[in-house]
Amino acid sequence: MYTIDLSGKNGVVFGVANEHSIAWPIARILHQAGARLAIAYQNERFGDRVSRLTESMKDVLLLECDVSSDESIIGAFDEMKQEFGTLDFMVHSIAYANRDDLKGNFSETSRDSFLMSIDISAYSLIPLVRYAAPLMEDGGSVLAMTFQASERVFPGYNVMGTAKAALENEVRQLSQEYGDRNIRINAVSAGPLETLASRGIHGFPDMRKIHAERAPLKRNITHEEVAKTSLFLCSDLASGITGTIIPVDAGYHIMGI
Numbered sequence: 001m002y003t004i005d006l007s008g009k010n011g012v013v014f015g016v017a018n019e020h021s022i023a024w025p026i027a028r029i030l031h032q033a034g035a036r037l038a039i040a041y042q043n044e045r046f047g048d049r050v051s052r053l054t055e056s057m058k059d060v061l062l063l064e065c066d067v068s069s070d071e072s073i074i075g076a077f078d079e080m081k082q083e084f085g086t087l088d089f090m091v092h093s094i095a096y097a098n099r100d101d102l103k104g105n106f107s108e109t110s111r112d113s114f115l116m117s118i119d120i121s122a123y124s125l126i127p128l129v130r131y132a133a134p135l136m137e138d139g140g141s142v143l144a145m146t147f148q149a150s151e152r153v154f155p156g157y158n159v160m161g162t163a164k165a166a167l168e169n170e171v172r173q174l175s176q177e178y179g180d181r182n183i184r185i186n187a188v189s190a191g192p193l194e195t196l197a198s199r200g201i202h203g204f205p206d207m208r209k210i211h212a213e214r215a216p217l218k219r220n221i222t223h224e225e226v227a228k229t230s231l232f233l234c235s236d237l238a239s240g241i242t243g244t245i246i247p248v249d250a251g252y253h254i255m256g257i
């Protein structure tokens with residue numbers, strides 16, 4: 001339990017698939033801080049698991065939302081408007097690429113799977129912000145999850161690196177557009193964590209090992225550390241921070257070798 005108080009605040013977390021999802025400890029810590037939460041999952045395949053996970057959480061609104069569909073996004077925000085009236089924060093913790101594109105040569109990426117990865121992993125932030133903003137009447141905080149493959153080459157990460165570059169650029173452009181409404185938009189750049197999504201990346205165990213060896217803190221980060229920084233960014237303590245990518249990576253990003 002941390003001392004940031006989010007009671008009276010409403011927020012939504014997109015991207016809980018299971019207990020290993022980065023979105024899950026983020027949802028838990030925001031809930032523990034007193035916020036009223038909506039938790040959005042991709043489709044009915046995840047529905048049972050997510051409702052079991054959230055069983056002990058008081059007053060949680062569960063929403064199904066496939067971000068590749070505008071209709072589904074609009075439906076989710078309609079429900080939030082009805083239930084909450086207003087929103088104070090939103091967490092985007094969503095990414096997808098075909099497994100075949102997360103190994104081998106980047107040059108082999110097909111047009112269709114490139115577009116699908118960018119659509120789900122990067123474009124989706126734009127409509128989510130567009131529909132969340134009218135509910136953020138007193139300003140708000142939006143948070144996305146990114147990875148350093150946006151600017152450095154991590155073989156195997158391939159098209160997802162392109163998606164993260166696009167996502168980080170969106171964070172900057174959207175933060176400029178919505179700044180005058182006091183809506184802050186940032187991203188956490190997390191070190192490698194074992195999750196459903198990362199399991200699909202070829203060479204991921206090596207990535208974790210190398211991170212732990214070379215990072216100044218000489219270890220991998222934890223899910224909890226991403227959640228703590230997310231709590232800070234969603235709270236008023238971060239009122240002066242927008243358009244920023246904050247690394248939570250045990251310092252790995254500063255290293256030359």
Ligand SMILES: NC(=O)c1ccc[n+]([C@@H]2O[C@H](COP(=O)([O-])OP(=O)(O)OC[C@H]3O[C@@H](n4cnc5c(N)ncnc54)[C@H](O)[C@@H]3O)[C@@H](O)[C@H]2O)c1
Nearest residue numbers: 015016017021022042066067094095145192193195196197
């Ligand atoms: N795991 C890591 O090492 C790591 C590191 C840095 C950043 N990230 C980022 O963190 C975020 C969460 O990933 P994770 O590692 O927790 O894996 P995860 O698989 O648990 O989460 C990915 C989520 O995206 C959702 N999703 C995929 N397609 C969707 C769609 N069409 N509509 C709605 N939701 C959809 C999945 O259902 C899932 O909940 C991603 O943006 C990922 O790139 C992960």
